Amino acid sequence: MKRTDYCGVLCESDLGRTVTVAGWISAKRDMGGVIFLDLRDREGILQVVCDARNLTQTDFHTAEGLKNETVAIMSGMIRERDEETYNPKLATGTIELAADSLEVLSEAGTLPFQLDDSNNVREELRLRYRFLDLRRPEMLRNLRFRHRVARVVEDYLDREGFLSVETPMLTKSTPEGARDYLVPSRVHPGEFYALPQSPQIFKQLLMVGGIDKYYQFARCFRDEDLRADRQPEFTQVDMELSFVDQEDILLHLERLFKHIMKETMGLDFPAPFPRITWQEAMDRYGSDKPDLRFGLPIVDVSDIAAKCGFSVFSQAARSGGCVRALNVKGKADFTRGEIEALTDKALGYGAKGMAWIAVRQDGELYSVLTKYFSKDDMDALLERVEAAPGDFILFCADGLPTVRRTLGGLRLDLAGMLSLRRKGDFCFLIVTDFPQFEYSEEEGRYVATHHPFTMPYPEDVQYLCSEPGRVRAQAYDVVLNGVELGSGSMRIHRPDIQEKMFEALGFSEAETKERFGFLVDAFRYGTPPHGGFAFGLDRLVMLLLGARSLREVVAFPKLGDASCPLTGAPGMVDPSQLEALGLHIQMPASRRTRRHRLICEE
């Protein structure tokens, strides 16, 4: 017997056809002389009727013995079901196969978990038996959707003249800021390759080489502690363009994401996408990746608060900090408990407290603040935050970073409390003008916000070494629903600026030469202005599907400790392999056997 059709695509136009289908037994109902089977394949489920009168005794006996998830192949005619047994939940719900022969291809033993109950199954067990987990319609749908998104992206980039070029995985460390995975060399013992954190340097070299428009579905590796939306390896849609400016790239990105949304979700998006500078995003939403599915903007009231008698406010406003507010519309009736919960969260974000005003329906203010404000100032304050009867206004007064973090955090918490995020809403946002550097307390120096190849705005180049904090980068993120989908920048294409950049980052000349000498060198042979972008394919797919974790859209993901419960990777290797690499395991015995099962932050 040989399969002629997929189960799930048979339909009424196949009535009367003799077909052979194959798949997994998904359910069995034994009615005595008649056995009803649900046979499942990639395309769906078909009901198969095994009637003792139409089958040989052997075949009927086989049907009686079928267990769930056994693989079988069966032939027969497609016929209409009795109308009262129509199943509207199935695409094939009006038809069935009247089997006249069947054969078991592979038996199934007792399953470690029931497929239709796997939401209640420990994730580690699901991943250990991923080959079973993948049989769930939801997982199959996720993988198919991922395939579709990838094809849509690739078709689009191909049509737009981008050339896909593959870059090496066995390469050299690049400064993405995360830990590299290393690969020991056998031919050069004592030396190591690094797995790429991104193809950044290679794609820039491709621009130097005249490729003009490049893309790649690039596997990238970061040896970091994991969380729900990170995996040690992930796939990045990586792009680079020559002879463009930032605006050209942003237009490309808008067209690309509009196209993806149209082709995979059937959603029309207006371009341009909303744009916001990093500064404004931090001020209005307390985040560089604001979720714009809801409003709740942060409002600065420092100037008004500076004049009030409430010392927490006035001191913050006068000593270089600020006072900012969120107007929670219509929530003057927050209970004492709710307000306390919000205050606790504010304290958790590092604020020293949370002041608030409830504007009663009759306009009366309920707040400890009223006595500290003149009537005029209070009116100005309420006007500034656009307060109306029924609103609840909360305040944070502190240094700028704390205020941003607190109100940015409360804004998201409130969205959760008040269910402000509607499922199926997709809000794109482009954030521009990131700072070139961030000060790293840990390293005691400025580090690159994006990466050291990012071009500053021309007017800010002069401050690279003298006032790094004020340099704005030609860098941009695309944010979807409060998640950073990807980021990009115009790149430095001049060796003098690149060298100054490394200097600003505190790299010695020798270090620059050793690590990036070949790149700076390349810039001396005619380099076009260029820039690019990269976004996480898995992350995009996860957001579009509304999945709760990257592990729902990756076929064989790792757990939080970067281990694979299915294969058992990583594992021990043969001492001779290490010897060939000139390596020796050296560590305290206590570390040697421990398996750290880090809890995933979810």
Place this chain on the structure above:
Amino acid sequence: MKRTDYCGVLCESDLGRTVTVAGWISAKRDMGGVIFLDLRDREGILQVVCDARNLTQTDFHTAEGLKNETVAIMSGMIRERDEETYNPKLATGTIELAADSLEVLSEAGTLPFQLDDSNNVREELRLRYRFLDLRRPEMLRNLRFRHRVARVVEDYLDREGFLSVETPMLTKSTPEGARDYLVPSRVHPGEFYALPQSPQIFKQLLMVGGIDKYYQFARCFRDEDLRADRQPEFTQVDMELSFVDQEDILLHLERLFKHIMKETMGLDFPAPFPRITWQEAMDRYGSDKPDLRFGLPIVDVSDIAAKCGFSVFSQAARSGGCVRALNVKGKADFTRGEIEALTDKALGYGAKGMAWIAVRQDGELYSVLTKYFSKDDMDALLERVEAAPGDFILFCADGLPTVRRTLGGLRLDLAGMLSLRRKGDFCFLIVTDFPQFEYSEEEGRYVATHHPFTMPYPEDVQYLCSEPGRVRAQAYDVVLNGVELGSGSMRIHRPDIQEKMFEALGFSEAETKERFGFLVDAFRYGTPPHGGFAFGLDRLVMLLLGARSLREVVAFPKLGDASCPLTGAPGMVDPSQLEALGLHIQMPASRRTRRHRLICEE
């Protein structure tokens, strides 16, 4: 100024348009008040005329100072060239840009080699400055062609219902027979991931998971000594299908390769492709990947030779060896020197000598063999090899492996000597029925010819452990012009056969469980019959382009010692990185600094 058009695509329909183009200065001819530039971008070259009368003094001065490979942008009107200056070698040879402004975007220093002379440049230098090497039209063409082939393959597989699924790179050792690249784990010190030699196990698990038809452009890694058609990392087009038999897969492959040839080369190929069993390929061509662009089949004459008086022949034929011949049509006039050269080659392949017969134009035989054969036997011999006046027949008598190797080798040598391979000829061949096992003298045991997951023919399963040498595998190769493009097989989907297979390979039960337990386990939960195929994308592209090495079709290849002259990878790492991994470099000081520059076998 902002680019409006690519240089290379402008044509006569653009006459009169004002455009802005950007690219690299490819040539400059200074004629006094007029400077002719060749400006090159990804799409080709455009002549630009800088006339002192049409440019500002500054711009003209800039034009005078332009050096080759400087990047510049320039605007002006497209006009027709004077007819006597038409350049038929350029697509844009009848037009030119009359520049009215120009700007240098990036200066080029003195180049390490001239781009148009790079065939004479040491390959290591070309790879060190790959970003310059890529600017050569040939390299750009190769990368574009590779992109096109990849897109054609992917579109085809997508249309045929294959789902692309990405499988992990940080995984566990699989038994492809080559050395693994290892990746030390930081979270689990002392443990290692292996980079995949192929996604073999994962694609089989996807079949167990019901994906039904899978493909992936999979990066694969093998830590082997390199040669011209190998790289430590390479891209494999990987496929797997469920509920199919070998014939289904071969039909898929024929359609796929026909499609590729049509879409990328414009060549129509008849299907079916010629097919041959491994046995027949070895007997007729002395190779499991015969080049069928020419004939020169090997003919067995053992039965006739057994009766002759020439003891080398008769003994070989009677003691389990054989006597086989190649008829080199029309080459009775081989010179003594040519015959000696062939004999030397035969000795090099391990033969003890090379007997031959030259059939003169008048039918007279010139050979030491004549006196050892009866007239009837000689007639039978000549008839068997289809000898005609003017032919040269050469013989090898020895054990079967030596005869196959010698005549197979001589067949290829003769094709070289006689220029039998025509450029632009493409001969596909499908080789089937590979032996399941080969005996490894080195390991003193049978090893899998393909891999341990290959399904034997059902009638041969019984011999797995008792007579491994006679088991034929359901394995097949696609060969193009004597090069193995890729290979595949039906897979074992029954745990009992898989276990027997591991037993036949001499794996202990514990070893099987440790290394492949999860796969054998998976087969216990309902596994469809499945099989697949994988072919080297770079290798296919290389063959279609007639390129001499994989390094001509890979953007950033490694040298023969797996090093990258561009980035310097592999390299030393910081001791703290090793400490985090629990590793220590331990080897004789003499090995520590040596850089093995293995000579590439070309």
